[in-house]
Amino acid sequence: MKRAKNRTVNVGIIGFGTVGTGTARILLDKQADLERKAGFPVRLRRIADLDIKRKRGIKLPAGILSRDVEALVRDPEIDIIVELIGGTRAARDVILKALKNGKHVVTANKALLAEAGQELFRTAAKNRAVIGFEASVAGSIPIIKVIRESLIGNSISNIYGIINGTANYILTKMTEEGLDFGTALGNAQARGYAEADPTFDIEGIDSAHKLTILAALAFGIPFSFKKIYTEGITGITPLDIHFASELGYKIKLLAIAKHADGAIELRVHPTMLPADDLISSVSGVFNAIFVEGDATGEALYYGRGAGEMPTGSAVVSDIIDIGRRIVSGADTWLQGITMTARTDLKIKKMDDIRTCYYLRISALDKPGVLSRISGILGSHNISIRSMIQKGRKKEKAVPLVMMTHEARERDMRQALREINRLSIVSGRTMYLRVEGDED
Amino acid sequence: MKRAKNRTVNVGIIGFGTVGTGTARILLDKQADLERKAGFPVRLRRIADLDIKRKRGIKLPAGILSRDVEALVRDPEIDIIVELIGGTRAARDVILKALKNGKHVVTANKALLAEAGQELFRTAAKNRAVIGFEASVAGSIPIIKVIRESLIGNSISNIYGIINGTANYILTKMTEEGLDFGTALGNAQARGYAEADPTFDIEGIDSAHKLTILAALAFGIPFSFKKIYTEGITGITPLDIHFASELGYKIKLLAIAKHADGAIELRVHPTMLPADDLISSVSGVFNAIFVEGDATGEALYYGRGAGEMPTGSAVVSDIIDIGRRIVSGADTWLQGITMTARTDLKIKKMDDIRTCYYLRISALDKPGVLSRISGILGSHNISIRSMIQKGRKKEKAVPLVMMTHEARERDMRQALREINRLSIVSGRTMYLRVEGDED
Numbered sequence: 106m107k108r109a110k111n112r113t114v115n116v117g118i119i120g121f122g123t124v125g126t127g128t129a130r131i132l133l134d135k136q137a138d139l140e141r142k143a144g145f146p147v148r149l150r151r152i153a154d155l156d157i158k159r160k161r162g163i164k165l166p167a168g169i170l171s172r173d174v175e176a177l178v179r180d181p182e183i184d185i186i187v188e189l190i191g192g193t194r195a196a197r198d199v200i201l202k203a204l205k206n207g208k209h210v211v212t213a214n215k216a217l218l219a220e221a222g223q224e225l226f227r228t229a230a231k232n233r234a235v236i237g238f239e240a241s242v243a244g245s246i247p248i249i250k251v252i253r254e255s256l257i258g259n260s261i262s263n264i265y266g267i268i269n270g271t272a273n274y275i276l277t278k279m280t281e282e283g284l285d286f287g288t289a290l291g292n293a294q295a296r297g298y299a300e301a302d303p304t305f306d307i308e309g310i311d312s313a314h315k316l317t318i319l320a321a322l323a324f325g326i327p328f329s330f331k332k333i334y335t336e337g338i339t340g341i342t343p344l345d346i347h348f349a350s351e352l353g354y355k356i357k358l359l360a361i362a363k364h365a366d367g368a369i370e371l372r373v374h375p376t377m378l379p380a381d382d383l384i385s386s387v388s389g390v391f392n393a394i395f396v397e398g399d400a401t402g403e404a405l406y407y408g409r410g411a412g413e414m415p416t417g418s419a420v421v422s423d424i425i426d427i428g429r430r431i432v433s434g435a436d437t438w439l440q441g442i443t444m445t446a447r448t449d450l451k452i453k454k455m456d457d458i459r460t461c462y463y464l465r466i467s468a469l470d471k472p473g474v475l476s477r478i479s480g481i482l483g484s485h486n487i488s489i490r491s492m493i494q495k496g497r498k499k500e501k502a503v504p505l506v507m508m509t510h511e512a513r514e515r516d517m518r519q520a521l522r523e524i525n526r527l528s529i530v531s532g533r534t535m536y537l538r539v540e541g542d543e544d
Numbered sequence: 545m546k547r548a549k550n551r552t553v554n555v556g557i558i559g560f561g562t563v564g565t566g567t568a569r570i571l572l573d574k575q576a577d578l579e580r581k582a583g584f585p586v587r588l589r590r591i592a593d594l595d596i597k598r599k600r601g602i603k604l605p606a607g608i609l610s611r612d613v614e615a616l617v618r619d620p621e622i623d624i625i626v627e628l629i630g631g632t633r634a635a636r637d638v639i640l641k642a643l644k645n646g647k648h649v650v651t652a653n654k655a656l657l658a659e660a661g662q663e664l665f666r667t668a669a670k671n672r673a674v675i676g677f678e679a680s681v682a683g684s685i686p687i688i689k690v691i692r693e694s695l696i697g698n699s700i701s702n703i704y705g706i707i708n709g710t711a712n713y714i715l716t717k718m719t720e721e722g723l724d725f726g727t728a729l730g731n732a733q734a735r736g737y738a739e740a741d742p743t744f745d746i747e748g749i750d751s752a753h754k755l756t757i758l759a760a761l762a763f764g765i766p767f768s769f770k771k772i773y774t775e776g777i778t779g780i781t782p783l784d785i786h787f788a789s790e791l792g793y794k795i796k797l798l799a800i801a802k803h804a805d806g807a808i809e810l811r812v813h814p815t816m817l818p819a820d821d822l823i824s825s826v827s828g829v830f831n832a833i834f835v836e837g838d839a840t841g842e843a844l845y846y847g848r849g850a851g852e853m854p855t856g857s858a859v860v861s862d863i864i865d866i867g868r869r870i871v872s873g874a875d876t877w878l879q880g881i882t883m884t885a886r887t888d889l890k891i892k893k894m895d896d897i898r899t900c901y902y903l904r905i906s907a908l909d910k911p912g913v914l915s916r917i918s919g920i921l922g923s924h925n926i927s928i929r930s931m932i933q934k935g936r937k938k939e940k941a942v943p944l945v946m947m948t949h950e951a952r953e954r955d956m957r958q959a960l961r962e963i964n965r966l967s968i969v970s971g972r973t974m975y976l977r978v979e980g981d982e983d
Contacts, residue, residue, distance in 0.1 A: 131697040131839055141764070142696050239694070245840035247694035255678070255686035257581050258570040258860035325581070383846065386822055400570060400857035401684035404847035407822065408840060418839035421697035435872035 113146045114428035117177045119199055120189035121154035121170065124213055124240065126161045127417025128187060132424075133163070143425045145432045153177045178202045185427055187420055188212040197221055200236075204228045209431075211423040213240035213416055216305075219317035219330040235430070237423030242315040243268050243392040245415035246408040247422065252322045252396070259398030261323040265361040265540065266394030267387050268315045270410040271299045271306035272338050272358040276375075277388040280346050280355065286339060298390055308337035309358060309373040316360040320371055323396075324364055325447040329371060334455040336374035345465060345535055348493065348506045349377055352463075355385040359540065368453045377463050377539045384541075456515035461490070461539040464507045464521075469529045470498050478505070478524055485520040487512040502531045508539070552585045553867035556616045558638055559628035560593035560609065563652055563679065565600045566856025567626060571863075572602070582864045584871045592616045617641045624866055626859055627651040636660055639675075643667045648870075650862040652679035652855055655744075658756035658769040674869070676862030681754040682707050682831040684854035685847040686861065691761045691835070698837030700762040704800040704979065705833030706826050707754045709849040710738045710745035711777050711797040715814075716827040719785050719794065725778060737829055747776035748797060748812040755799040759810055762835075763803055764886040768810060773894040775813035784904060784974055787932065787945045788816055791902075794824040798979065807892045816902050816978045823980075895954035900929070900978040903946045903960075908968045909937050917944070917963055924959040926951040941970045947978070 116132065118125050132139070132149040140146045152165065153174045171177075178186065178199060186203040188210060190196050196217050200210050205228065212218070218225065218241055229236045239249045243266070252261070267273045271293055278289040290307065293299035305311040317330040338358050349356050359376040362369065378385045383405050387393040392410030397403050409415035468474045479489055493506045509517075521534050555571065557564050571578070571588040579585045591604065592613045610616075617625065617638060625642040627649060629635050635656050639649050644667065651657070657664065657680055668675045678688045682705070691700070706712050710732055717728040729746065732738035744750040756769040777797050788795050798815040801808065817824045822844050826832040831849030836842050848854035907913050918928055932945045948956075960973050 127839070135697060135699075138699070139696065142692075245837075245843060247690055250689065250694055251686055253581075254865060255689055255861045256857070257578065257864050258574060258857045260574075260577070381825075383822070383825055386820075386825065398684075398857065400566070400853040400860075402848045402851075402854060404684060404845075406843075406845055408843035412841075414839040415841060418695065418697045418837065421839075422694045425696050426693060430872070430874070433869070433872075433874035435869070435874040 112432060113148055114185065114424070114431055115148050115150045115183050116185045116187060116424055117151040117153070117180065117183040118149065118187045118189060119153045119174055119177060120191065121152050121156070121161065122189060122191075123413045124416045124420065125152065125154070125187070125189040126163055127413035128189070128420045129165065130163055130414070131417050131421045133165070139421070139425065143429060145428060147424060147428055150183055151177045151180060174199060178206060178208070183208060184431055185209045185211060185424055187424070188214060189420075191216075193217045193220055197225070200225055201228055204232045204234045204236075207232060207234065209235045209237070209427045211237040211240070211420055211427065213238070213420060215241040215311070215314040215318060219314035219328060222318070222321070222328040235427050237427055238318070239423045240416045240419035242318050243394060244408065244410040244412065245418050246392055246394060246406045246410065247419070248319065248394050248406055249322065250422075251406060252319070256396065256398050256401060259400045261364065261396060261398050263363050263397040264319055264323050264394065265359050267357055267384060267392050268360050268394065268410060269306050269309075269312045269358060270390035270392055271303065272309070272312070273387065273392070274298045274390045275307065276338060276341070276356055276358065279341065279343060280350070281388075283343055285343055286341060307339055309335040312358060312360040312373045316362060316371060316373060319360070320362040320369065321446075323362060324369055324450060326369060326450050326452075327446045327448070329452055332371060332452040334372040334374065338375050340535070341375055342535070344504060345537065348465060348504070349463070350380070351493070352491070352506075352508065353380050354378060354463075354539070355380050356537065357384065357387075361540065364450070368451045370453045370458050372455065372458070375537055377537050378541045382541045456513075456518070458514050459511050460514070461511050461542055462487075462509045462517055463537040463539060464509065465535040466505045466507070466524060466530055467502045467532045467534070468505045469500060469531070470494075470503045471500055471529070474529050475505070477527060477529065481523045482509070482520050485512075485516040487516055487520055551871060552587055553624065553863070553870055554587050554589045554622050555624050555626060555863055556590040556592070556619065556622040557588065557626045557628060558592045558613055558616060559630065560591050560595070560600065561628060561630075562852045563855045563859065564591065564593070564626070564628040565602055566852035567628070567859045568604065569602050569853070570856050570860045572604070578860070578864065582868060584867060586863060586867055589622055590616045590619060613638060617645060617647070622647060623870055624648045624650060624863055626863070627653060628859075630655075632656045632659055636664070639664055640667055643671045643673045643675075646671060646673065648674045648676070648866045650676040650679070650859055650866070652677070652859060654680040654750070654753040654757060658753035658767060661757070661760070661767040674866050676866055677757065678862050679855045679858035681757050682833060683847065683849040683851065684857050685831055685833060685845045685849065686858070687758065687833050687845060688761065689861075690845065691758070695835065695837050695840060698839045700803065700835060700837050702802050702836040703758055703762050703833065704798050706796055706823060706831050707799050707833065707849060708745050708748075708751045708797060709829035709831055710742065711748070711751070712826065712831070713737045713829045714746070715777060715780070715795055715797065718780065718782060719789070720827075722782055724782055725780060746778055748774040751797060751799040751812045755801060755810060755812060758799070758833075759801040759808065760885075762801060763808055763889060765808060765889050765891075766885045766887070768891055771810060771891040773811040773813065777814050779974070780814055781974070783943060784976065787904060787943070788902070789819070790932070791930070791945075791947060792819050793817060793902075793978070794819050795976065796823060796826075800979065803889070807890045809892045809897050811894065811897070814976055816976050817980045821980045895952075895957070897953050898950050899953070900950050900981055901948045901956055902976040902978055903948065904974040905944045905946070905963060905969055906941045906971045906973070907944045908939060908970070909933075909942045910939055910968070913968050914944070916966060916968065920962045921948070921959050924951075924955040926955055926959055
């Protein structure tokens with residue numbers, strides 16, 4: 106990298122959607138302010154998007170918007186390319202080309218990083234380029250920088266959080282207004298918080314993409330998207346939300362990464378959390394991430410996880426960080442995350458994790474039922490911590506709700522297979538994992 | 545700065561107390577881990593302290609601990625000097641000398657930065673050196689980095705929080721166990737959370753030191769410690785805690801900085817916050833800082849504000865940041881905070897701030913009293929939002945508690961002078977400012 110003091114840092118944006126618009130808005134509106142704070146000028150030189158007609162409510166300098174992605178990626182004047190087209194195919198091509206052209210890249214593309222991160226960071230290292238990806242996880246929460254820089258003196262044992270605002274909005278609506286899942290989803294779609302095809306958000310896939318990135322940073326492991334156990338929120342019923350509340354819990358879609366006994370747990374699933382846990386108070390589209398380090402102890406970071414300006418703010422922070430290194434003539438870079446990848450840490454199989462459970466069994470209201478069920482649980486080393494049976498309906502199915510002590514997932518699944526086969530049990534038993542409880 | 549790829553970064557610590565021990569522990573225990581993550585080796589070369597006998601429960605390499613501060617500051621091998629002696633006189637000398645010797649400095653000394661920051665940062669700039677001070681505010685919460693780097697694309701309108709763990713511990717004990725102030729303070733001292741002379745913590749001075757630093761960063765203003773309105777928690781009674789709780793509030797010692805109408809509010813005082821505000825859930829010695837930026841919206845950062853390892857972790861993050869720049873041969877630096885100081889922003893006089901208030905008036909229980917008091921408030925443009933009078937004792941003094949709509953501080957003070965002079969009022973009226981409420 107050539108030393109180039111006081112020179113201007115030039116930026117090109119590919120993808121002029123929500124986040125692209127937010128990023129452009131900050132770079133243009135705050136031009137003077139950014140220069141004062143950073144100590145060097147940053148200029149938005151080009152924007153490329155297939156749609157150059159749509160109004161974005163932003164006044165661009167003449168001639169910077171075009172449909173020509175190729176020209177932008179090749180432009181020798183551009184130092185940093187911001188990839189905001191999303192998806193994994195075209196975005197991958199653009200980023201690889203940009204890196205090979207010696208450009209630095211900033212991206213918010215968690216799906217691409219989770220699936221092809223290894224290749225992208227390897228290519229970046231080879232070309233002495235940087236990939237900034239603060240915007241890829243939890244929008245305005247600077248969790249990437251916090252883990253890489255602020256917590257560098259820590260061994261992280263535990264990182265979990267709400268990193269999908271859409272799912273949290275739906276669960277919040279279900280909790281606060283007693284809506285069923287479908288109605289709450291429709292509500293989120295009407296307000297623009299959920300896409301027409303909400304699969305990635307409600308099935309936990311988006312959270313798993315982000316968890317892939319967090320775990321790679323926190324534990325120095327390779328990107329492990331395919332090894333993450335992922336379960337969405339479509340099966341959560343108002344009945345479960347009601348019982349959770351009665352027992353003093355909230356149901357949240359959590360992404361969880363834990364380091365224990367030389368192995369890593371990676372999982373995304375709806376989770377019961379004590380109502381007085383700070384994360385339980387995180388409602389609507391907000392995100393929050395809890396991190397436990399051996400030096401810092403417990404910490405929590407809370408903020409908006411998506412949206413034009415919050416995510417644009419994260420993109421701009423990456424642009425300035427990279428710009429500062431360009432201008433300062435720094436010739437080494439913060440290590441890319443795969444270059445330090447540890448291969449000594451195994452990812453635990455979901456069958457092997459241990460946690461407490463909530464069970465909602467639809468059982469006939471007749472004598473002996475509880476003894477049958479608790480007998481099966483006991484034979485699989487699962488003990489019951491508390492139990493509620495509400496609404497007596499002799500000889501009819503009523504919900505029998507149990508909280509267990511810590512048990513092994515494999516044992517729980519085997520026990521539930523047996524329980525679900527009982528003639529006194531109707532329908533499949535609902536089970537949720539519990540976090541944040543003292544066992 | 546000479547380019548020096550793959551070279552070792554050498555560190556000297558002055559002050560081997562709590563934070564010095566934590567810092568040394570991380571640098572020694574995590575040596576290999578830090579090198580793997582940072583990409584270069586960091587070595588603890590020297591520690592200087594007047595007391596070289598006391599056991600700190602840490603095994604140091606032979607010969608690195610001495611009483612010779614001068615030798616450490618002059619040692620040509622040392623790149624970064626960590627100042628952890630505290631106080632403002634000797635610490636200032638050490639830092640100035642180190643900077644003039646071309647060394648970078650890391651410090652946790654908020655009192656010194658608040659009082660002499662201008663001079664220190666000017667000296668650093670002149671010597672092309674960096675001062676790292678992440679550890680000076682809120683221990684393990686990386687608020688310095690977040691404001692300077694992550695939120696660089698934002699105009700911050702509002703930053704407030706709990707940044708003194710001792711005061712928060714005392715208020716938490718008073719709230720949860722009904723203790724009076726003196727008992728709670730004794731409790732904090734017994735547990736090592738408060739010093740023998742607790743003045744700085746309980747009178748809000750420590751919070752004001754930290755707020756000075758936060759405001760300089762958030763708004764780009766000069767260090768303004770002397771202009772901060774500072775009020776401690778010694779006047780808070782169990783009765784106020786009780787009424788706060790009854791009205792749905794908690795009492796917290798907040799440090800508040802707001803930017804509105806081209807002026808800055810800077811104040812530290814006990815504050816009533818709605819009980820469902822996230823900051824209200826922050827208990828014990830924990831810290832939390834709320835920041836509102838125009839792009840990010842609302843954000844909250846929560847963690848341990850003090851202690852050997854949390855603060856040591858912050859010191860180490862600064863060491864690695866500075867080390868990375870040394871090793872990369874960067875020849876410009878993140879702007880020091882005073883170099884961008886804005887002089888166009890005035891600090892508001894306390895008399896001119898507007899807020900809602902809680903009043904606890906000790907008034908005789910007889911007809912006409914409420915009309916007299918509300919008449920005085922009304923004549924000063926203060927209107928009452930709600931009122932409680934508990935425990936009837938005819939013709940005796942009983943607490944009359946009021947919540948007001950937003951009013952001006954000057955008006956409130958004048959009204960209270962008149963109210964306190966009334967013969968039907970005994971003793972001084974307690975008043976607290978309220979934040980986080982919709983008016």
